[in-house]
Amino acid sequence: xxxxxxxxxxxxxxxxxxxxxxxxxxxxxxxxxxxxxxxxxxxxxxxxxxxxxxxxxxxxxxxxxxxxxxxxxxxxxxxxxxxxxxxxxxxxxxxxxxxxxxxxxxxxxxxxxxxxxx
Amino acid sequence: xxxxxxxxxxxxxxxxxxxxxxxxxxxxxxxxxxxxxxxxxxxxxxxxxxxxxxxxxxxxxxxxxxxxxxxxxxxxxxxxxxxxxxxxxxxxxxxxxxxxxxxxxxxxxxxxx
Numbered sequence: 305x306x307x308x309x310x311x312x313x314x315x316x317x318x319x320x321x322x323x324x325x326x327x328x329x330x331x332x333x334x335x336x337x338x339x340x341x342x343x344x345x346x347x348x349x350x351x352x353x354x355x356x357x358x359x360x361x362x363x364x365x366x367x368x369x370x371x372x373x374x375x376x377x378x379x380x381x382x383x384x385x386x387x388x389x390x391x392x393x394x395x396x397x398x399x400x401x402x403x404x405x406x407x408x409x410x411x412x413x414x415x416x417x418x419x420x421x422x
Numbered sequence: 423x424x425x426x427x428x429x430x431x432x433x434x435x436x437x438x439x440x441x442x443x444x445x446x447x448x449x450x451x452x453x454x455x456x457x458x459x460x461x462x463x464x465x466x467x468x469x470x471x472x473x474x475x476x477x478x479x480x481x482x483x484x485x486x487x488x489x490x491x492x493x494x495x496x497x498x499x500x501x502x503x504x505x506x507x508x509x510x511x512x513x514x515x516x517x518x519x520x521x522x523x524x525x526x527x528x529x530x531x532x533x534x535x
Contacts, residue, residue, distance in 0.1 A: 308465070337522050346509060346525030347466065360522075395465050399521065411523060413465030 306330070308414035310396050316420045317386045325381045325417045329398030336379050337411065338371055339395040347395050353379060386421045393418050426510045431530045434500045442495040442529055444510030449490050452515045457484065457495050458523070459506040466509065466525075469495065505533045 309328040317323050329336050334355055339347035340363075349363040355376035364371070368386075373379040383390055397411040427445040434440040446455070457469040470477055470484045472493070477484040483496040497504055509528040 335521060339522075344527075346507075346527055347523070348525070349522035352522055363522075397465070397523075409521070410468040411466075413467065415463070416465050 308396055308398055308412050310394075310414035310417050312417060313415060314418050314420075316422065318422055319387060321386050322382065322384045323386055323419065325383075325394050325419070327379045327381070327396030327414060329377065329379070329396070330400075330412055331377075333398035333400050333412070335399040335401065335409075335411075336373060337397045337399070338379070338381050339397065340365075341393040341395055341416070343392075350381070350394075383419075386419075388421050391419055391421045426512060426526055428508070428510055428526060428529045430527065431532070433532045433534065434497075434504075436502060436533055436535050437499050440497040440500045440504070440531065440533075442497075442508050442510075442531065443492065444494070445492050446510070446512055447491045449512055450514070451490075453512045454515060455484065455486060455490075455493050456511045456513055456523075457482070457508060458511065458525075459508045460528070461503075461506045466523075469508070471513075500531075500533045502533050502535060505531055507531070 311326045336353040338350040340350050341347040351371045352360040353373040356373050368384045370382045393416040395416045397413045399409050399411045401409040454471050454473050456471040458466040459469050460466040470479055470482050472484045485494045507528040507530050509525050511523050
């Protein structure tokens with residue numbers, strides 16, 4: 305079956321522009337995560353959804369970052385007034401089980417969106 | 423989730439076994455050991471996980487020390503496609519509201535033909 309897809313794969317934005325990054329999780333996956341990966345670093349957690357509910361947004365670096373998953377499937381990560389330090393790869397992952405469930409669950413990642421802010 | 427320590431990089435020759443170490447001296451008795459890898463320009467992918475006993479699957483084997491303070495991911499015959507960053511991650515058995523993975527810097531594996 306189809307895996308996690310993300311679009312666009314590459315995005316170049318001028319400083320100050322707003323961007324929207326899309327994630328299509330695996331059908332039926334309850335949990336959805338967004339991660340940010342700077343060059344040469346491991347991914348870092350941004351936010352988590354359980355169905356349409358955003359249960360944890362502790363990793364969002366500023367109030368310019370906003371995520372939504374209105375119907376419990378597709379999710380959008382929006383960054384307002386982009387800055388150069390926002391340049392990174394943004395990864396989306398989905399999982400079948402609830403976050404409160406057994407931690408042996410596998411997270412399935414999309415290919416990421418590489419954002420470059422000029 | 424507890425912290426892990428991995429070498430920054432390792433090299434291997436094609437078709438030879440590779441042993442990727444991970445230290446986790448502060449692991450709790452119920453933490454699972456997970457491994458993910460990230461190929462160039464791709465998102466991370468699950469490799470294997472275990473609790474106490476050694477584990478095998480089609481991708482790799484996981485050897486867990488008796489005291490569980492370290493583990494080793496074993497690729498039996500490295501191929502060029504195995505060149506990736508390998509992450510060792512500890513996870514509590516049951517989650518609260520957070521189920522996210524906590525990545526370190528991982529080990530960058532290079533495979534020479």
